[in-house]
Amino acid sequence: MKIVCLGGGPAGLYFGLLMKLQNPANEVTVIERNRPYDTFGWGVVFSDATMQNLAEADPVSAETIVDAFSHWDDIDIHYKGRTLRSGGHGFIGIGRKHMLNILQARCEEVGVKLVFETYVEDDQKVAIDYDADLVIASDGLNSVVRKRYADTFKPDIDTRRCRFVWLGTTKVFDAFTFAFVETEHGWFQAHAYRFEDGMSTFIVETLDETWQAAGLETMSQEEGIAYCEKLFAPWLDGHKLISNATHLRGSAIWIRFPRVICNGWVQWNELDTPRGQRKVPVVLMGDAAHTAHFSIGSGTKLALEDAIELARCLKDTSSLQAGLKHYEDVRSVEVLKIQNAARNSTEWFESVARYANLEPEQFAYSLLTRSQRISHENLRMRDAAWLEGYEKWVAGRTGVEVSHGKRPPMPMLTPFKARGVTLANRIVMSPMAMYSCVDGAPGDFHLVHLGSRAMGGAGLVMVEMTCVSPDARITPGCPGMWNDAQGAAFKRIVDFVHGNSNARIGIQLGHAGRKGSTRLAWDGIDQPLPADNWPLVAASAVPYIEGVSQVPRAATRADMDRIRGDFVAAAKRVAAAGFDWLPSASPPRASTGSNCTAPTATCCRPSSRR
Numbered sequence: 376m377k378i379v380c381l382g383g384g385p386a387g388l389y390f391g392l393l394m395k396l397q398n399p400a401n402e403v404t405v406i407e408r409n410r411p412y413d414t415f416g417w418g419v420v421f422s423d424a425t426m427q428n429l430a431e432a433d434p435v436s437a438e439t440i441v442d443a444f445s446h447w448d449d450i451d452i453h454y455k456g457r458t459l460r461s462g463g464h465g466f467i468g469i470g471r472k473h474m475l476n477i478l479q480a481r482c483e484e485v486g487v488k489l490v491f492e493t494y495v496e497d498d499q500k501v502a503i504d505y506d507a508d509l510v511i512a513s514d515g516l517n518s519v520v521r522k523r524y525a526d527t528f529k530p531d532i533d534t535r536r537c538r539f540v541w542l543g544t545t546k547v548f549d550a551f552t553f554a555f556v557e558t559e560h561g562w563f564q565a566h567a568y569r570f571e572d573g574m575s576t577f578i579v580e581t582l583d584e585t586w587q588a589a590g591l592e593t594m595s596q597e598e599g600i601a602y603c604e605k606l607f608a609p610w611l612d613g614h615k616l617i618s619n620a621t622h623l624r625g626s627a628i629w630i631r632f633p634r635v636i637c638n639g640w641v642q643w644n645e646l647d648t649p650r651g652q653r654k655v656p657v658v659l660m661g662d663a664a665h666t667a668h669f670s671i672g673s674g675t676k677l678a679l680e681d682a683i684e685l686a687r688c689l690k691d692t693s694s695l696q697a698g699l700k701h702y703e704d705v706r707s708v709e710v711l712k713i714q715n716a717a718r719n720s721t722e723w724f725e726s727v728a729r730y731a732n733l734e735p736e737q738f739a740y741s742l743l744t745r746s747q748r749i750s751h752e753n754l755r756m757r758d759a760a761w762l763e764g765y766e767k768w769v770a771g772r773t774g775v776e777v778s779h780g781k782r783p784p785m786p787m788l789t790p791f792k793a794r795g796v797t798l799a800n801r802i803v804m805s806p807m808a809m810y811s812c813v814d815g816a817p818g819d820f821h822l823v824h825l826g827s828r829a830m831g832g833a834g835l836v837m838v839e840m841t842c843v844s845p846d847a848r849i850t851p852g853c854p855g856m857w858n859d860a861q862g863a864a865f866k867r868i869v870d871f872v873h874g875n876s877n878a879r880i881g882i883q884l885g886h887a888g889r890k891g892s893t894r895l896a897w898d899g900i901d902q903p904l905p906a907d908n909w910p911l912v913a914a915s916a917v918p919y920i921e922g923v924s925q926v927p928r929a930a931t932r933a934d935m936d937r938i939r940g941d942f943v944a945a946a947k948r949v950a951a952a953g954f955d956w957l958p959s960a961s962p963p964r965a966s967t968g969s970n971c972t973a974p975t976a977t978c979c980r981p982s983s984r985r
């Protein structure tokens with residue numbers, strides 16, 4: 376088979392290498408625009424698991440790469456004058472240049488032809504010139520091939536909210552380092568890690584609006600770097616930050632990360648080749664096909680694993696078409712898994728201001744678990760002592776005494792206090808419309824539905840949206856609080872919960888507005904009742920579903936006064952029934968214990984009740 380890889384980054388080189396190893400008769404060429412030792416970027420990190428995949432695919436290059444790796448376990452989080460270190464994370468770092476040189480040497484050793492300093496403008500011309508059977512578009516993030524066949528690949532590019540710059544430094548960090556600095560314009564963060572003797576990667580990231588407000592947009596490259604050096608001076612110990620993107624001018628080194636997803640990865644072109652008219656596929660690989668935010672360090676891993684998978688698919692298949700289809704099917708799912716974690720991580724770093732009121736312990740915990748691939752128990756496997764320290768800290772903050780030698784409770788099982796109400800734990804049964812009331816009154820169904828979860832150990836059970844008047848109902852099965860019979864029916868449930876569990880019970884009051892007078896969910900959600908519809912009142916005379924829903928009457932001043940009165944009367948019944956918690960529309964004032972992210976709440980009962 377004749378194979379041409381357009382782009383000699385990790386994807387193109389590694390795929391070329393594997394295909395040559397698979398069958399020495401394969402004629403493989405990698406075309407790269409740069410010179411052999413020119414490349415952007417500094418170090419990249421892998422997890423230990425990625426190395427395992429490489430060792431299976433080509434033990435020889437894997438061994439050379441492992442020898443060149445810096446290995447470390449710790450993450451340092453520098454935040455508000457504190458440094459928190461957690462271990463057991465198992466990273467390996469290598470200079471991008473070094474890794475590419477290892478792959479280039481290995482390619483040459485096995486007979487892959489490397490063509491440098493050649494910019495590919497037309498993939499079809501290359502396919503014809505090399506009489507190729509397969510063309511790999513491994514031309515990176517700004518892939519010209521992806522752009523050319525956008526109709527087939529249907530790229531979805533989401534340009535993210537932060538700007539970042541990929542710098543290097545001679546300061547050697549002994550842990551993966553996150554440093555956060557607040558300026559008058561907003562937060563800046565550095566992601567730094569050692570990748571070879573005497574060198575570290577240093578990525579600076581901030582929201583685009585912060586970047587602009589700080590004036591970085593109008594600074595020269597040197598001025599921008601000097602700004603970062605000043606900002607992160609406490610961590611640089613006098614070392615310089617260095618750019619190797621010297622071909623870029625001014626602030627162009629600051630990039631907004633583009634998240635790339637492609638809906639198709641293979642384009643077939645009918646070409647007039649030296650072996651006659653043939654269909655030749657061009658296949659996306661690596662960053663050309665997808666990207667994963669640098670904060671989870673997976674871009675190179677994905678590129679290399681694409682190469683491994685395609686080589687495997689082509690080995691095991693009877694036809695090129697079937698092999699390529701399998702490659703696309705398998706890899707697009709694997710990539711989505713990583714991109715999901717990467718999106719969580721991206722959003723976390725875009726939202727640093729949101730976490731900025733957390734104390735360092737909580738901030739660190741939130742950072743470490745941000746991608747949702749590392750859970751609480753996974754942190755315990757990585758660094759049990761750190762996690763136990765964190766659990767003790769949470770326990771202390773919530774007033775739980777942990778006797779010597781005893782394990783502290785999981786944070787989720789510590790009490791939560793909001794105004795006058797203390798929940799036994801942070802497990803809340805969310806309100807869910809059940810459509811099971813008769814004339815707005817809850818019966819045995821709700822007694823069991825709410826009572827059983829309360830007895831099951833939830834700290835709080837929430838009653839679904841409960842309507843303040845008959846015309847405030849969504850469906851005829853919705854609960855109501857507009858008469859005393861309903862108040863009494865709820866009191867029976869509240870008394871049961873209080874008498875048989877440690878749970879608190881809350882309730883939501885609401886008004887359906889234009890969404891009212893519809894069928895029970897299982898009879899046709901959001902559809903008007905077949906008969907006996909009641910007139911609707913809403914903020915505007917706009918139907919919920921155009922052409923389907925009833926058109927409501929726009930509320931008059933008198934309607935609004937009546938509805939406000941309904942809410943007041945219902946709230947009084949809620950209090951009389953003994954509920955502990957009633958979410959309201961007032962700004963949140965609840966906050967104690969720790970991390971109060973509870974809905975705005977009115978607590979109906981004093982905490983001293985039990």
Ligand SMILES: Cc1cc2nc3c(=O)[nH]c(=O)nc-3n(C[C@H](O)[C@H](O)[C@H](O)COP(=O)(O)OP(=O)(O)OC[C@H]3O[C@@H](n4cnc5c(N)ncnc54)[C@H](O)[C@@H]3O)c2cc1C
Nearest residue numbers: 382384385386408419420495515661662669674675676678
């Ligand atoms: C700041 C930052 C930090 C990162 N950190 C990590 C990390 O820690 N770990 C990690 O795994 N990944 C990391 N990545 C991602 C990683 O660099 C990429 O995902 C990876 O390099 C993708 O490999 P690739 O071969 O698909 O593309 P590239 O590495 O981009 O290679 C594409 C190659 O094609 C060449 N090329 C492009 N167009 C043409 C053309 N028309 N003609 C000829 N040649 C062409 C380019 O010169 C380049 O050599 C990071 C990325 C960034 C931006």
